[in-house]
Amino acid sequence: MTLLRASIAILLPTLLLVVGGTAAGAILTVRMSLHAPGAGAGLFEPGSVSLSSWASMGDAHHRGIVLTTILAGWGVSLLSTAIGALLALLAVPFAGLRFMGVMVLILAPRLSGVIASLFGLQRLLPRGWIGSLIAETWLLVPYSTLILVIALRGIDPHLVPAARGLGASRWQVLRWIIWPLSLPAVALTLQLGWVWGLGAFLGPLFLGGPDQSTLAFEIHHEAFDLGRWPRAAAEGVVLMVLTASAMAAGSWRPRP
Amino acid sequence: MTNPIIVRLSGWFVLILLQIPLVMTFWASFSADSLLTLPTTRWSMRWYVDFINEPQWSRAAFRSLIAACVAAGIAVPLATAAAWSLREWPQRFRYYVLGALLMPATVSGVALGLGLLQVAHALGLAGQWPCLIGAHTLLGFPVALLVVRMGFTPSLQGLEAAAAGLGANPSVVAWRITLPLLWPWLVASAVAVFVISLNDAVVAVFVCGPDTETLPVVAWRQLRHSAGPMVAVAGTITMVASLGMMGVTTAGLWYLRFRKQSAGGPL
Amino acid sequence: MRLEEISFRFDTAPTLAGVSLKVPAGAFVSILGPSGCGKTTLVKIVAGYLKPLAGRVLLHDTDITNVPPGKRNTGMVFQNLALFPHLSARGNVAFGLEARGLPSSEIHQRVEAMLDQVGLKPDERNRQPGNLSGGQQQRVALARALVIQPSLLMLDEPLSNLDSHLRDQMRGLIRQVQRDTGVTTMMVTHDPEEAMAMSDLIAVMNQGTIVEVGTGRDLYQRPRSAFVARFLGLANIVDGSVIGHRPGSSLLVRPECLVINGEGVPFAGIGKVINSEFFGADVLVTVVLGNTQVLVRGRPNIMPQPGTEVRVSAMPGTIHELPADGES
Incomplete structure (x- = not known):
């Protein structure tokens, strides 16, 4: 019992710091969204209460942004899962140092840092929704692949030889064995891609055109370029709600 | 397992495509031209010399290094303590607590940055060092926790039970058994937090003030307007630093694992 | 089935040095040896999962050395059974027939007949492997390997994961099904009593070669080397x-x-x-x-x-x- 009490005591400050920090941020964002916009150079009117920022959330401009954000979520989700599956299938048959080598190449976009990635992507990709979708996917693919590689390596290594020995072709092995057994991991990468895509920021910022504005991009734009803090905060709340509902929807499983 | 030939070919194709942006950055950083017209044929180190001589860049690089080290220094002990004490929590609470601790990882970067900026404002710390350090600690903590938790294996639990059975009290078990067997995981999680902090461009944009701008933030400002070769240099330097750090750690842990078959590490 | 001078060398599997063996049609042959002697490598070569460095595998006088596993018409029961966890017992047994593209009525008929033969009760046939006991899983694995009517059945330590009571029961079942179907069978084992109780012929392997072939009685009572004498029992x-x-x-x-x-x-x-x-x-x-x-x-x-x-x-x-x- 003393051990339990000690462990609770040890965890409490961390819990307060981590949960408190994140939650306080969310709560203060909600409060900020209820401020009146500042007059002149001011960012917001301290102490004021106003729904003016929320009133603008329903206009055509914001409806378009929310739609783009949701589409980005689905696009990144599908694309990163498909590419991740391809790369995971490529990596898994290797063993030892060769496997490590392929994994380093797969993880390179993550391991090499965001500046190098963005610089190269900006040089290579066309501006527009295709470029920004590819850039977002490119940044996520290492994670998706990692999840799928772990799942594929968890499959009993004898199942594939067993299926091949029973006369199944390579495609049949993929369809009848690998695919059904990796479905839970595929669902997880789809969810991860969805949540990640909803927060799409770097892609639209560096590669998107004026029509590819997502919520995350708009938050940054309102806050830093236009200095309208309450509006940025209201958009932030919308983004948090979208993300939370995506996570809730992704965690739902049909009961057996 | 062998895949259909189409799967293999397209896999290799995508894997090569994946590398092109990085090769591009590396290449551009050694180009002698100031207008980034690729492919270049003239090579030079002049941008690296400028990078060191320009205080805006070299200071930002130094700041990034400090922030990454301090964030790792705070996040890893916190994560270790959290992982250790989580095991003692009753099963039905444990997953809720774990979920709460992983919260920073579930909020998208921009929302987290926006929220932390509000907190910093409320505390009067906006744009100052504690704000940046706190943000990066929060950003790295969930990953550090997940990595350290992987180290608490059933075999480690068995060894701890054996030590307790020999009469060691919990603190002796923690210091003499748990920590010595856990340290490869601690190194791995420290490296993870370090790399996350070094490469954070989203949260940092929100929480950095003029005196705490990290390397990605400076590169970011340049990228939004006219990407000069200095961005490529900054990118290549962080790329080499991140990859080098990971490589050295991986090699070190690999070597240790083969030299003495210990209780297992992150590899 | 005939093996001619099979050699194998690879850093992840034991080496084989010129293994030759003749298995009469319909016979039950055990490959008996200590762990690391190369017996599993040998079976993988016969099944087609590994390519020998030299030598030939002949089945009914046809050279199948370079035929891929799925085209050899051999059945294999893996040491860990390798049942497909997401398919029912029926689905597992039907797998090989579905891969051959047989009409579903024929598949159904053959699967049920095979499951009858190995003694899996009808109410157990829709369960997934995770919900079957060790003995039931064994029956499914055996049925899956036999339903494709292989010319050669291979068993890789099929009983090593069972407790001793169940092992005695399965030993009898395997031998009975083998006699009923008349399939030529090759079993890998490290247990001399299992080999002697089940086989018509035993090939004792050590360090990558077959040291002696004979009936269980011959090898036990009149071995030609001290190694065989000691490996088959106290001596x-x-x-x-x-x-x-x-x-x-x-x-x-x-x-x-x-x-x-x-x-x-x-x-x-x-x-x-x-x-x-x-x-x-x-x-x-x-x-x-x-x-x-x-x-x-x-x-x-x-x-x-x-x-x-x-x-x-x-x-x-x-x-x-x-x-x-x-x-x-």
């Missing part, structure tokens, strides 16, 4: 030779062929008991005779205490002379 091997034969060879006598204080058997020697162990059906007594130790398996009612002196004698006709060059 007393003493220096000496039959009078008139070449000197320098050694003699094998099994513990159950020795008698303690026996009446009417030729005298062998007097020694001191240093240990005796009780096994229920018999006792095992260690006796020092001169400068050697011998084991004697006796009836449980005679259990000499350590320290006592006993007379040890051998039953007539039970001493076997090992060839002089047979030591390995």
